[in-house]
Amino acid sequence: MELLLSSAIGMLTAAGIYLILRRRSFAVVLGTTMLSYAINLFLFSTGRLVVDRPPILQEGATAYTDPLPQALVLTAIVISFGMTAVTVMMALGAFLEGGDDRVDMPRADREPDLARSREDFRA
């Protein structure tokens, strides 16, 4: 089970890192989602891998699983869910206003003459 979990975390992270390094915003959104899945699994494992045990101390229970990582994962899920939505909205906005979905800044962001000709073009 350790092998299964750690290889799953590793593969999700690798896929996530590859995707967030892409130039198109859709791939980047997918990449951040992958990364957040990897993190959620990783946070689970920080409370040690325990199967079939209650998350709290109770009468007669001899073993328990750490409830805190589960609370952390819940928080992380909520936050990453909201963040994904925000990213999608921002990427859509950039696509609709800028005309393409590339993540890198165009040269017109750094060079005045390009900016001017672009403005002329748009006008």
Next chain:
Amino acid sequence: MSHVLIAPVILPAVIGALIILWMRADLLLQRVFSIAGTAALLAVAIYLNVLAASGQVQVYRLGDWAAPFGIVLMLDRLSALMVALTATLALAVQLYAFGSGWDRKGWHFHALWQFQLMGVCGAFLTGDAFNLFVFFEVLLIASYGLMIHGGGPMRLRAGVQYIAYNLAGSTLFLVALGVLYAVTGTLNMADMAARVAVMPVEDTALLRTGAVLLMLVFAIKASLVPLHFWLPSTYANAPGPVAALFAVMTKVGVYAILRFYTLVFPQDTVIESVVMDLLLPAALFTLAIGQIGIMGTRNLGRLAAYAAIGSVGTLMIAVSQFTPQGTTAAIYYIIHSTLAGAALFLIVDMIGARRGDLWLRLDTVMPGNALIGAMFFVTAIAVVGMPPFSGFIGKLLVLDATRTAPQVVWIWATVLVSSLIAIYGMVRAGSLVFWKPYGLQERPVPHEPAPLPSRGRRIPTKLEPDEHIQDLGDAASPALAAVAVGALLAGIVALTVFAGPVTQFARATADQLHNPALYLHAVLEGQEGTK
């Protein structure tokens, strides 16, 4: 246990929510409530400073759960100072946003502003590592909204970059917290410090990994080279007042490094000097790249952004010493660089409103050239660290604090040479924008001057969303905007005049920070119901 400790989090949260729910379409009400709320936050922050001045670490237990099981807020001199600095900056910049009309350019400016303040103040006050993550997310989400305020293709694209970079950073933060929790079994900073201190050396490999990962996260927030790539296009494309408020956001990263690496991982204990060995070279490169950027850029917004990177470099040189003297210099420089950096962004925005864009090129003389030029002059002197303003004193403190460091030659050489480069960059920008237009015989391009708001003409207080260019004709009150910048400059002058008392205060703050036992006692032992 004083309930006022939670006020800097609750107050902006309530005001932000009220603005969204009740005054969505009424800009006048929004302005009144939001500015009153920030002023109230400032009053609370001043009271917190009075509380913290006793030298005791105050602890607020949320839900009255005993530490380390519940979340605690900690108030010490440093966090009180940072909250006060945030509130002061926010109030001045908010007046600017009102005066310049920026808050009309999109929806929910004031609500996002309050949520931003909530996140920043929470990050400064919390004593729990995971809670720090949550407040980082709060301030980031609000900052995404503020950053793209007003819209426009460039700004949105820069916003996507900013959000992607920070999502990766947040992921790293969670990894670091997971590692630290797996090793120490706690997320309370003081409890973590207690457990790290007694950990046998042979078990600390994973702990050191966690400590370095955490430093990377804070280095992203502080924009240390090589993790600074998000900053220039984000700050240069953000609306002026938002970029000015962001001047305190890099300081959140610096604050978190100061907090964690004095309390949880003090120098020369379990993690040895691994953090210092990484931080100092990064700080030197940050300073060099920031100052070279000032010289090399062709855009005023980027000039201010690179100045912000450079100031973080100077700051981190002082922090990386991890001595009381170095921390004293860092605290003084935090105050200075926040005020000066914000003032620079606002002045750049004033220039943009009068010239139509921010490119560094010859143009006609703009209205209000003399006043803005004078303010730019003062700010530039403060930013590059020339006498007589506080930048000089701050840089002197940093140089003095590193006098006995083994790498003193590298530090002094970088600081002094890069200052020269920054001076050149500022001089070039200032003369091109303010002086050379007078020598211009013909106008390079036909260009009608921006319509000045005539006296008596009322600018409607209604929202005009999705205008990404700010021009002077839309300004509700250019005079108020200038006064707000003047207030920041007055802060720089006051910081220079009262450098003695401020340095003494910074020294007391640094001594408190370098005595982790105080925090451990306050959080873990000093409360009823704890061990």
